[in-house]
Amino acid sequence: MAKTFSKGGVHPPENKLSANSAIQIVPPTNVVSIPVSQHMGAPSSVIVKKNDQVKVGQLIAQSAGFVSANIHSSVSGVVQKINTIIDTSGYKRKAVIIKVEGDEWMENIDRSAQIIRNFTMSSEEIIKRINEFGIVGLGGATFPSHVKLSIPKGKVAKVLVINGVECEPYLTADHRLMLEKGEEILIGIEIQMKAINVSRAIIGIENNKPDAIAHLTKLASSFKGIEIVGLKVKYPQGGEKQLIKAVMNREVPSGGLPIDVGAVVHNVGTAFAVYEAVQKNKPLFERVVTVTGKSLSKPSNFMARIGVPISNLIEAAGGLPEDTGKVISGGPMMGKSLNSLEVPMAKGVSGVLIMPDNESSRRRQAACIRCAKCVSVCPMGLEPYILMTLAEREMWEREENERIMDCIECGSCSFVCPSNRALLDYIRLGKGAVGKIMRARKA
């Protein structure tokens, strides 16, 4: 039987509409807005000013600490202004607005199609390069990659786990990347293995992508220590803890990190970005994004520059359908609904999902019938119905004892509830309150 994680999980309809459309390059728009907080951690500090000329790949905002990331221009042209705009988070954030002129890249970026297999950098040099080139987790969490690759004192990495699961319905960006850039991904993995000094990497891919499994398995035969593991389809297998459980059969302890069980987890998209940074001198300023939806005429996968408005990508996929009710950055299970189509593409945007109006509204919430479905699907072994009730009653201490902070916000509980209870909404509320209390206690 195929491997998977053992506890809970759901099977939302997969709807991988764009699985067969090859990655297309979309040209940048006339003006792009590049946000300075596209990653978890401190916003970067802008180092360009109005009227500066910039090239593609030029550093425009500097990392503001260890947990932060550099940001590079995705276009060539003139800085129009530094402004606050609404980004995919829905909040107002600072961004560099650039008027595009031509497409002039930094000279040291290797734009040839040639695949470069050998590398000579040391572990430190690799991590430094990844840091400088602004690479963050491209699965959606956007955690700065150099942080994950810097193994804390006292811990030892044993396995590099690569996430090719793409368990979110609709999204196909990673799937296409594995099919079209398989060798680059494997080289990127080799580079990361060197960075954390391990001799083993496992790529987990769900069995609904047999072509990707076959392709990478074939390619991997010429790489040492890289295994491909087919996984039984189950959401949220792409969660770090679930993936580690599935491929290594280890449980990351509550409150702990993957490194506590010797694992470092990266996404296939990140592996590709690492390849480009180390072998091609190319900073992270573009990424693959799935633009999809049931009423969209051309569900597609694009290689899109950071900073182009989402509306531009939707246009390239056939235009916004009339019956649109909701536009989501990411997938239907964990994505964020957008309040404007003008928000710019960012490093963490793996998909743009257009939901028709008749699927966009919340359903009416009814009383809990105690069916226990939320309990049986929770991948963290929590009891969502209790967490919700306690949050409603603001009983934070009990909430903490019920392990609310273990919740990975996968949404399986809300998804499955027959009474349409807003379980995760309340759990988020509870996590916020409990997190605050815990921080205050530490301080």
Next chain:
Amino acid sequence: MKISPSPHNYGKDSVSSLMYGVIVAMIPAMLVSFYFFGLGAIIVTLTSVVSAMAFEWLITKYLLKKEPSLIDGSAIITGLLLAFNVPSNLPIWIILIGSLVAIGMGKMSFGGLGNNPFNPALVGRVFLLISFPVQMTKWPLPGNFPMEYADAATGATPLGVMKEGINNGEPMADILQNIPSHMQMFYGQMGGSLGEVAGLALLIGCLYMLFRGIITWHIPVSVLGSIAIFTGILHLASPEKFADPLFHILTGGVLLGAFFMATDYVTSPMSQKGQIVFGVGIGVLTVVIRVFGAYPEGVSFAILIMNAFVPLINNYIKPKRFGEVKVA
């Protein structure tokens, strides 16, 4: 454009789809009861279902002053279950009382669906059993779609025969002469409450609910398993004094209880471990009541008693958390 936090999609189950799934699962057993108990079964079922719906509607509208919602189907289930738990010659007025108690006392007085600690149909049934012991224990004999209702010929249930025989010290072989064969009982050809007799049909309903994901195996298997093991041990120790496990499982509403009443969402535990404890509790209590108590059957009481323990079970038996071990 609409804005809302994730998730943005819903699973296929709604409260009403689950409830109607349970109703569909009860149809085979209902049809078998119509066949064996004829007109009486139809009258009892109709009265019970219609009155349960009516009481729920009236209480919601005039006592709770809320918009009544019958569409979730839960009142139909309570009505059906109550009918399944009474003899097919029960007078209409007694059914109405049972239905009022089930809905009014068993369910609405606690705030309606989701809040009641006890299975409403069982509350109704036990109330009737205590208030009308004579009418509630006169069981019509099965026929081929008989047309009698109140005047149906009655007899004892196999469990009743067994209990009396054992109490009178009759040899087991003689007692078994006086009750239907296991196979007849499996089809439903025996005296008893109208929905409890049809073992095969109940099993089909249960498999349907398992297949649809409406219930999980934990409660039915732990109830039946513990009854089988407990009575199996007794039977092996003293075959003259204790009937075989299969007899115990096929009679006295064990299948009905294990499949349709112990699995009631509202009144069963939330964690799978808790559900197993609950199921074993029901199984053991059932056997204890049957073998050592005054009543020949015992499932109803066992379920109600275990219902009372559900809050305790939920409090102390938690699902295994992911990453339970603390960081060293």
